[in-house]
Amino acid sequence: MKTTSILFATSEMAPWVKTGGLGDVAAALPAALHRAGNDIRVLLPHYPALRQAFPQATAVAELPALAPALPAARLLAAEADGLPLLLLDCPPLYDRPGNPYVGADGLDWPDNAIRFGLLSRVAALLGQAASPLGWQPDVVHVNDWQTALAAAWLHYEGGAASVVTVHNIAFQGCFEEPLRAALGLPEAAWRFDGVEYHGLLSFLKAGLQLATRISTVSPSYAREIQDEAFGYGLAPLLRHRREALHGILNGIDPVLWNPTTDPALAAPYAANRLAAKRANKLALQQEMGLDPATDRPLFGVVSRLTEQKGHDMLLALGDALPELPAQLVILGSGDKALEAGFLALAEKLPGQVAVKLGFDETLAHRIEAGADCFLMPSRFEPCGLNQMYSLRYGTPPLVQATGGLADTVVDVNEATLADKTANGFVMADGSTDALWQAMQRATIAWLDKRLWLRIQQNGMRCDFSWHHAANDYSRLYRDALAAHR
CATH class of the missing domain: 3.40.50.2000 (Glycogen Phosphorylase B;)
Incomplete structure (x- = not known):
């Protein structure tokens, strides 16, 4: 079976940066896809924890300013247990302590639209013919609002097929309209069927509207977010795109979570012990x-x-x-x-x-x-x-x-x-x-x-290992590619 080349763009990745389930998924799913033989690379910001973890990361591309509000940056390459990482290096945006989204005061970083606008823009660039790496993936897989805007650039400018995964639809990345031009999005994007959402620029809505395919992290959640009670205002759009929407259950690492071998436990045990x-x-x-x-x-x-x-x-x-x-x-x-x-x-x-x-x-x-x-x-x-x-x-x-x-x-x-x-x-x-x-x-x-x-x-006896989700995502990528062509 033909493998797929994939760029997996994420704002966090365990164990280095984790605030919730996305960090675990970003660590496990790309690794499972890589083991299955896919050409996959993970793009994420070069946070302080990653600077410390990968001091030998090497520069592979210099990125000029890609829009009025987006500063110049560079890409560094590293490997985590053989999985290729691309670290987006821009110290003014990412070299900050603690939580990737909020400051010590508990409030969102005021420039989050720029920080994750750049991450999204670079994810899209790598999925286009102008990729500075000389490598262009078949599919750009983005996650939650922080990278979902990549689907908009790929839609308006062309490039790879795109898949956006919703880990929690309650967080939508909504910002004021002037950011549309500041981020370099075309004027044609400012439509109800583009990036505009009740007078705001919504990163997540843009991804849900414009990505080739949509996934969520469980089949039931895919159904629930089409209902008003769970859709946080986006249920009508998701019902409109229901043919593109797929629920794929997350997995767990059966090696890390194994009571027979877990070093944290006072005594190992198993189902028969x-x-x-x-x-x-x-x-x-x-x-x-x-x-x-x-x-x-x-x-x-x-x-x-x-x-x-x-x-x-x-x-x-x-x-x-x-x-x-x-x-x-x-x-x-x-x-x-x-x-x-x-x-x-x-x-x-x-x-x-x-x-x-x-x-x-x-x-x-x-x-x-x-x-x-x-x-x-x-x-x-x-x-x-x-x-x-x-x-x-x-x-x-x-x-x-x-x-x-x-x-x-x-x-x-x-x-x-x-x-x-x-x-x-x-x-x-x-x-x-x-x-x-x-x-x-x-x-x-x-x-x-x-x-x-x-x-x-x-x-x-239940088997929730990641290879099931990896197989489902492989099928979704092939479906996205067929629809994209």
């Missing part, structure tokens, strides 16, 4: 200052603490945890009121609730292994990865049926137990009462050790 999982629960209880209880389940959370993730509902139920009875361990940060609320709950229920604010990758692995049940009551979840990690680790997830959660978690009931697909607990709706009822169901199931073992093993 789940008794050893108990040692991880005890170790986690000791580490987090919880009572070493064996007579109640331990619920785990690793997440941004936001209402989108449903954590306001969980906090509202906190005082009732002793009634189940159950313990709760939380790792995350986010909304300050939720942070303060969970810290107060931990102080009120010592030994039963433990909270660590921030992020700790190693502790995240230990929570996946040590918890009995993983909580993800998200109001919307484009894909979600933690439920897949949890299934891999024999920690049945409790979720709301939305996005990728609906595509991966099968509720425990008589029929799904009979066909051996039951692997978690799905809330009846998005209410606090439904969350409480699902937690009660999970607690009752946990008390039946034979039943719980069946649920665990069903989940551990």
Whole structure:
């Protein structure tokens, strides 16, 4: 089968720059496509973390100013485990500490339109005959609003086929109209069927309107964003382009997330050796200052603490945890009121609730292994990865049926137990009462050790490795190329 040459443009890439699922996807999907024999290169800004990680990166192209607002830059080449990287080097725009999108004050960098306008413009340039590399991909694959504008240049100026992936449609990259000319977009682009969106320049809307093909990170999310409740104003456009829209479920790294070999764990275990999982629960209880209880389940959370993730509902139920009875361990940060609320709950229920604010990758692995049940009551979840990690680790997830959660978690009931697909607990709706009822169901199931073992093993048999998504994207690229021609 003929392979495809691909430019994968992204604003973040784990482990160096990561704020959410995009960073994980940018690390895993290109690597899987590369292993499958595709000629793929990843374009991303030359952030400080990448300067440190790749000090020997070599300059491969000098880029002049490409528009009135876009400064000159250069491209550096590096490799990450054999995967070619192209680092967009422009220190005034990218040599900044911390988060790639916001400053220390928590506010968006005021020049984000320029920073990611340049990234998008260079992604498009590399997909055109004028590419300074002497290499032109068949497909330019862009991700979220930060690179979606590349599809506009490719549409108006010609070049490679384009695919835009929506990781979270809530973030759309909207800016004032004068930026259209400042970024070098043609006047003809300022139309309802171009880059204009309610009087603003929207990077994401431009990509959704003008890309050859559109993908999202799960089949259910592809359906949901065509409805007004989830489309954040873009549902009519997505319904118009539904033939171009595809939902492809993200994957996980089965080597990195493997309870048999995970160095972070107190004891390795597998689906046929789940008794050893108990040692991880005890170790986690000791580490987090919880009572070493064996007579109640331990619920785990690793997440941004936001209402989108449903954590306001969980906090509202906190005082009732002793009634189940159950313990709760939380790792995350986010909304300050939720942070303060969970810290107060931990102080009120010592030994039963433990909270660590921030992020700790190693502790995240230990929570996946040590918890009995993983909580993800998200109001919307484009894909979600933690439920897949949890299934891999024999920690049945409790979720709301939305996005990728609906595509991966099968509720425990008589029929799904009979066909051996039951692997978690799905809330009846998005209410606090439904969350409480699902937690009660999970607690009752946990008390039946034979039943719980069946649920665990069903989940551990699931295969969410990236090669499935890589195969689906390979088909999507071929479809985009056929449509483009």
